[in-house]
Amino acid sequence: MSTVDTATATNQHVDLGSKSAGRAVKDKVAQAVMWLAFVIAMIPLVWILATVIVKGGSLLLESQWWTHSQQGITNRREGGGAVHAIQGTLLQGFVTALISVPIGVFTAVYLVEYGRGKLARAVSFMVDILTGIPSVVAALFIYALWVTTFGFNRIPFAVCLALTILMVPTIVRSTEEMLKLVPNELREASYALGVPKWKTIVKIVLPTAFSGIVTGILLGLARVMGETAPLIILAPYFRSISTNLFDGLMGTLPTMINDGRDNMGLLPTQERVWAASLTLILLILVLNLLGRLVSRMSKVKS
């Protein structure tokens, strides 16, 4: 109550000033602009979600979408599903995480627990550089290494390598944040009991930060699953189910979208492209939500 009174009093005082009206108007205009900015940002979000749901949503309700691949289905024909692309995206994401998590978590442990001086600063700087690397450059690097230098074929595993470059910095940064939040008293208590440093990290520090680290991994996974450029450069689209990362082709949701987009004039393909987009968005959303859920269970409170 008293604060309101003070505020009113201040305003009245201000009102007596010569430019008061102008200032009040400016204040109102600023407020309106901020609200408007938020509303403007919501337009594309609503528009995109409405588009993918209206144009592709009905396919997701058919059980076929989740159980069949596109094997034997042409651009003109209806039918088939996206199970080949979903499993390809999940499999490549899983393998990418398998490679990225140890590198990312160990790097974060190095930066927080071990790193001092020039080397640590260099590592930290390089992580920043990796964060900003365009996915197409990461893909081109793997192409130059894998295909041109070693003479290997374009295989799904090469995509995992390119995605690793994009996923590692996300994991490093989020793990680093979480490790910094672990109170130093915990470490000191452990050292005082004579526990070696590495055991302190493995048994005390990492478990305390565990949920935060998992959140970082899930968010990193969400980021790389939507990447398309490495797929276009390193792994052409495949219509049928394949689980071999080291031979042949593999379908993924982004390449399924990319493959169909040239035939947007054909209704069955068009619908499948939007449905694949919706599936991909849903997949990323689920990972994001899972990440938030896990972070809410976090032991470390910032």
Next chain:
Amino acid sequence: MTSITGVSAADSSPDPDGRTPLEGDRANTGRLGDKLFGGAATAAGLIIILIVTLIGVFLIAQAIPALLKNKDNFLTSQAWDVSNPDEMRFGIARLLWVTVSSSVVAMLIAVPLGVAIALFLTEYAPKWLAKPAASLVDLLAAVPSIVYGLWGANIVGQYFEPVGDFLNTYFGWMPLFADASNARGSSIAFVSIVLAIMILPIVTALSREVFAQTPAAHKEAALALGATKWEMIRTAVLPFGKPGVISAAMLALGRALGETLAVMLIVSALASGSEWNLSLLAGGETFASKIANNAGEFDSPSKTGAYIAAGLVLFILTFVVNAIARIVIERRKAFTE
């Protein structure tokens, strides 16, 4: 049994089980574990340095042979003809222009909008709305770039036609909006808007973070002096957040420079041999979209080398932009500590 020197006879007399006391009982001190674990952590850090170095080395090593065969000037030519390995003519002038202009325009749109949204989220939004609203803006980042491209090219592009025509009619005297007889919905100007939407969550999230850290004392001081809310924001919040906003803008610019799919799907490539023009209403290709567009024809090393050379320039460009962002953040840290 202590002496002034700290040495006692007991130190050298053997234990009942035959060991000298200083030897200890050889319990596991964990030093080997420390060496292994610490070594693994350091190795991971070194891997990161190695990856970035390798990226640079590999791109340079494979770009050089192609650059040596190049018959045109790599920096100033806008031709791109690499079909004949012995007669390659390629340059980045056009790619550089389209990449930089589309990203800068995207930044010019996204930064003011993102800052306004960040202010809305931290200062204006009612408490019940602030958190869900922030998640909604973050949701924009959950949409993959290929979906932005698809949506821009197939759904929204047509609505940009009248805007493009308007710009051309009234601002056509500027080279930036000169007529390029390109479909407006597949122009650089339109993709800039889509890029702006894509980088908006980055700008908003980072700006929100710095605005939220504005010391309450600064804000209260401004209000106590009779400032309106807007004046408080202008005198206390914005100056405090300025370095953070600048680095957010640079990071967003870095992201826009490297964006591939949206540009590739939306902007129509110009026919080779097109005349040089500065118009934002024209089409074109960025480094990233050029590389992705032609991924199918990476068949000979020299041909691929030309695209790798383009990728190298993009790498350097984003490297510089991100390094600047980093330096600004570092300087801000120095101030607040």
